[in-house]
Amino acid sequence: MILAIFFYVFAATAVVFAVGVIASRSPLYSALNLIGCLFAVAALFALQSAQLMAVFQVLVYAGAIMVMILFVIMLLNLTPRELGRAKVNVPKIAGAYCMVAAAVLLVVRLVGRSWLPVPAVDDRFGSIESVGELLYRTYLLPFEMVSLLLLGAIIGAVLLTRKLEGGGS
Amino acid sequence: MTHETLILSIVLFAIGAVGFVIRRNAIVVLMSVELMLNACNLAFVAFSRQLGDMTGHVYVFMVMTVAAAEAAVGLAIVVLIFRTRRAVNLDEINLLKG
Numbered sequence: 001m002i003l004a005i006f007f008y009v010f011a012a013t014a015v016v017f018a019v020g021v022i023a024s025r026s027p028l029y030s031a032l033n034l035i036g037c038l039f040a041v042a043a044l045f046a047l048q049s050a051q052l053m054a055v056f057q058v059l060v061y062a063g064a065i066m067v068m069i070l071f072v073i074m075l076l077n078l079t080p081r082e083l084g085r086a087k088v089n090v091p092k093i094a095g096a097y098c099m100v101a102a103a104v105l106l107v108v109r110l111v112g113r114s115w116l117p118v119p120a121v122d123d124r125f126g127s128i129e130s131v132g133e134l135l136y137r138t139y140l141l142p143f144e145m146v147s148l149l150l151l152g153a154i155i156g157a158v159l160l161t162r163k164l165e166g167g168g169s
Numbered sequence: 170m171t172h173e174t175l176i177l178s179i180v181l182f183a184i185g186a187v188g189f190v191i192r193r194n195a196i197v198v199l200m201s202v203e204l205m206l207n208a209c210n211l212a213f214v215a216f217s218r219q220l221g222d223m224t225g226h227v228y229v230f231m232v233m234t235v236a237a238a239e240a241a242v243g244l245a246i247v248v249l250i251f252r253t254r255r256a257v258n259l260d261e262i263n264l265l266k267g
Contacts, residue, residue, distance in 0.1 A: 004170075021200055022184060022187060022191070022192060045211075048215055061236070072196065072247065076247075096190050100187065138227075139227050146231055152238070153242050156242050
């Protein structure tokens with residue numbers, strides 16, 4: 001019962017902040033709304049006994065990634081003219097309608113479906129120890145490949161943004 | 170609880186997708202993508218709990234890493250385009266249009 005109350009509170013928070021992300025005029029407010037949304041989702045992770053993922057969500061997502069996005073927003077320091085005008089045209093409305101329609105369809109398909117009872121899990125479920133064991137034993141190769149992906153992203157980002165000697169970019 | 174979490178995941182994904190379509194600021198579009206990835210993570214965690222199997226948590230870990238890489242490279246491209254064109258509005262970035 002108390003879990004359900006927490007779930008609905010955090011779910012409502014997440015949806016409100018998510019709408020704030022796409023509705024805010026300034027990218028800065030969008031980013032701050034996104035941080036709130038990520039925190040609410042982290043709480044939902046914890047409610048699903050994924051403690052480690054909740055911690056990562058706050059540290060990596062709401063921490064590192066959002067700091068990077070905020071840094072770029074403040075670095076560019078966009079003026080209202082550079083932000084451009086929000087244009088409403090037919091493709092945009094059609095695209096948004098398609099997305100909403102697909103979501104409604106999915107929800108309609110989900111409603112009324114019965115699930116097996118959620119199995120009881122012990123304290124080890126979602127703990128650092130058990131997720132780490134899974135990550136370093138069963139999924140060692142994907143883990144290493146993802147580290148290569150990060151390395152590639154770092155090199156790519158540095159190469160893209162560096163200024164060449166003698167002007168030009 | 171799985172049911173409600175999945176519906177929330179769909180709703181968050183739809184909000185992200187709508188933002189991706191209607192917003193023309195490149196940075197906000199990137200943030201909409203983050204929102205969609207986040208909704209996927211929520212579904213992974215819900216299924217993981219429903220099945221009592223932690224493989225979903227490993228997937229969430231991988232998705233977070235890919236999101237970090239995507240944000241880094243995406244923001245680098247935004248900075249580069251802003252430096253050359255003085256614009257982050259996707260309507261004005263149409264050099265590839267024939």
